[in-house]
Amino acid sequence: MKIRKLAATLAVAALSLAACTGGNPGGNAASGGDKGKVAGNITFQTWSLKNDRFTPYFENLVKDFEKQYPDVKVKWIDQPGDGYEDKILQQAESGELPDVVNLPPEFAYKLAQVNMLADLDKLSGAKVSDYVEGAAEAYKFPKIEGHYGYPWYLGTDLNWFNVKALKEAGIDTAKLPTDLDGLFAMAKQVAQATNGKVKMISDVPRTGTLSSAGVEIIKDGKFVFNSDDAVKVVQRYKDAYAAGAMPPEALNADYLGNSQLYKQGKTAWTTASAGFASELEKDAPTLLPNTVATPRIGHAPLFIQGISISAKSKAPEAARVFAQFVTNTKNQVEFLKIAQGFFPGTKEGNANPDTFTSVIKNELQKTATTAAAKALGDATPEYPIQFTYDMDKYLQQQVALAVKGDIPIKEALDKAADYANKNLAK
Numbered sequence: 001m002k003i004r005k006l007a008a009t010l011a012v013a014a015l016s017l018a019a020c021t022g023g024n025p026g027g028n029a030a031s032g033g034d035k036g037k038v039a040g041n042i043t044f045q046t047w048s049l050k051n052d053r054f055t056p057y058f059e060n061l062v063k064d065f066e067k068q069y070p071d072v073k074v075k076w077i078d079q080p081g082d083g084y085e086d087k088i089l090q091q092a093e094s095g096e097l098p099d100v101v102n103l104p105p106e107f108a109y110k111l112a113q114v115n116m117l118a119d120l121d122k123l124s125g126a127k128v129s130d131y132v133e134g135a136a137e138a139y140k141f142p143k144i145e146g147h148y149g150y151p152w153y154l155g156t157d158l159n160w161f162n163v164k165a166l167k168e169a170g171i172d173t174a175k176l177p178t179d180l181d182g183l184f185a186m187a188k189q190v191a192q193a194t195n196g197k198v199k200m201i202s203d204v205p206r207t208g209t210l211s212s213a214g215v216e217i218i219k220d221g222k223f224v225f226n227s228d229d230a231v232k233v234v235q236r237y238k239d240a241y242a243a244g245a246m247p248p249e250a251l252n253a254d255y256l257g258n259s260q261l262y263k264q265g266k267t268a269w270t271t272a273s274a275g276f277a278s279e280l281e282k283d284a285p286t287l288l289p290n291t292v293a294t295p296r297i298g299h300a301p302l303f304i305q306g307i308s309i310s311a312k313s314k315a316p317e318a319a320r321v322f323a324q325f326v327t328n329t330k331n332q333v334e335f336l337k338i339a340q341g342f343f344p345g346t347k348e349g350n351a352n353p354d355t356f357t358s359v360i361k362n363e364l365q366k367t368a369t370t371a372a373a374k375a376l377g378d379a380t381p382e383y384p385i386q387f388t389y390d391m392d393k394y395l396q397q398q399v400a401l402a403v404k405g406d407i408p409i410k411e412a413l414d415k416a417a418d419y420a421n422k423n424l425a426k
Contacts, residue, residue: 039071040315042099042322047305049102050078057338065325072318085389092116097310099319100326103149105138108308109385112141112148118309119146123320131327131345138304138381142221149306150327151345153336155273156303156372156379157296164290165268169193176294180213183269183297184236184245190268191245200269201240202250202258204399205233206392208382212298218384223391223420226413234402234409241403251400263287271296273303274372275341277365293368300375301382306345341369343376350376391420 046058062074077098079087088107091097097116111117120126120139128136128147135151163173169190177183187200203209207217207225215230217223240246247261262270263284272279280288307327313319325331332344336356344350353373360366383392395416402412 037071038069038318038321040318041073041075042313042315042318043075043077044100044322044326045098046076046078046102047084048078048081054338057335061326061331065322068325069318069321072315072322074322095312097312099310099313099315100323101308101310102152102305103308104305105141105149105381105385106383108139108148108306109141111308112144112146116311117148118311118313118316118320119148120150120309121146123309123316125320125324127324130347132347132350134302134380135304135306135345138302138385139306139308141385149308150323152305152307152327153332153339153342154302154304154345154376155275155342156300156375157271157273158276158368158371158375159294159296160262160270160272160276161292161294162262162265162268162287162290163292165198165265166190169198169268173292176292177297178294179297180233180236184240187240187245187269188243191240191243196244199245199247199261199267201237201246202261202267202270204250204396204403205237206395206399207384207387208301209233211382212296212301214298218386221424223384223387223417223424226410226417230413231409234399234413237399238403238405238409242405246403251404273341274365274368275339277362277368278340280364281362288362288364291364293364293371295371295375300379302376302379304345304381340365341372343373386424387420388423391416391423394419 044062049058058076062076065074066072085107088097088101088103088111092111092114097111103111108117120128126147128150131151132154135154136147138151139147139149141148159176161173161176166173166186170193171186171190177186184201190198190200210225210230210233211217213229213233215225215227215233217225237246247266250258258267258270259272259276259279261267263280265284265287270276274293277288277291277293280291307323309316309319309323327345329344329346329349332346332349333356336342336344337359340360340362343353344356349355357366357369360369398407398412398416401407402409
């Protein structure tokens with residue numbers, strides 16, 4: 001469940017969306033129509049959650065709500081993971097955006113810019129203060145007043161090490177790295193000891209990598225990640241690539257990422273959320289007893305999924321009440337008993353983690369969840385909300401060229417920052 005995916009079409013279509021809607025504030029939910037009766041037909045859309053694991057939960061959720069509010073009928077629909085951003089855009093353009101919709105902040109930002117989402121601050125009984133402050137703030141956007149989503153479930157990244165592979169490479173696994181210097185030194189040692197068979201560094205640095213290393217990404221409304229500090233970070237990756245500690249496919253645009261190589265036993269380190277232990281149990285069970293989780297190197301990222309309300313809902317009060325029902329502490333806790341490794345978006349839910357962690361049987365999952373919970377308090381979003389899919393893709397392309405040695409690192413970062421700032425101006 002990757003949180004940060006933002007299609008280029010969604011980024012560039014904001015203006016066309018504004019043209020379709022006239023760019024006017026309003027819609028039933030945003031203009032005060034929320035004060036009516038809790039009644040009507042509403043549609044609730046989730047993202048890649050209709051499966052054997054989660055379907056019973058959502059079916060029961062809808063039944064419980066309809067029992068409590070018999071004048072409301074909820075239609076639950078789910079969209080697949082791939083192409084979700086395109087689907088959201090199509091729904092908004094055609095006037096078919098669901099009444100209650102699962103949106104990460106990146107998607108919500110684009111729709112809020114063109115007045116397609118209800119401002120929760122303008123709804124009676126919005127209860128935004130009940131939610132984790134940092135997560136709620138992620139749904140407040142530059143130059144737009146209000147909140148545009150209820151935090152639903154939260155996550156952060158950890159380090160994951162294959163200690164068996166590291167021991168075979170002569171590494172003292174009692175002293176796993178806690179900073180970038182130690183990580184890259186270990187990566188070179190592992191590559192040399194295994195003749196390049198086992199890699200550790202298997203992704204090019206992006207804004208999240210730079211941010212976690214302390215590099216400033218945006219300042220006074222301008223991207224500034226082309227700094228000397230950023231050059232030093234990328235240089236580490238270039239050196240690792242030259243030393244055979246990074247796979248060539250990491251420089252390709254269609255690369256799946258280091259977690260997949262980890263599951264295949266081709267890399268001895270990855271970053272992933274606390275739920276990665278459950279993935280290993282399912283996809284690579286032989287790795288489970290040989291894997292340990294440690295706090296992520298650098299600043300921990302905050303991953304957020306939320307629930308937003310369409311500004312055009314014909315049953316705005318029912319939509320508001322249902323959005324709060326989905327994200328209340330009781331229902332979030334029940335959801336997280338299934339979505340292990342993630343955390344609730346309410347303050348109350350995070351104050352009592354035993355309510356959802358007590359069901360975890362996977363020991364590595366328990367350890368990872370505890371470590372993630374400690375990191376979550378200081379975690380912040382990994383990417384600036386203004387940083388689009390197009391900008392990220394261009395940055396990856398330029399940095400890949402620099403890592404390979406085709407262009408200087410500073411030139412790559414300058415080009416990427418210039419591209420981001422020109423597109424930000426648009």
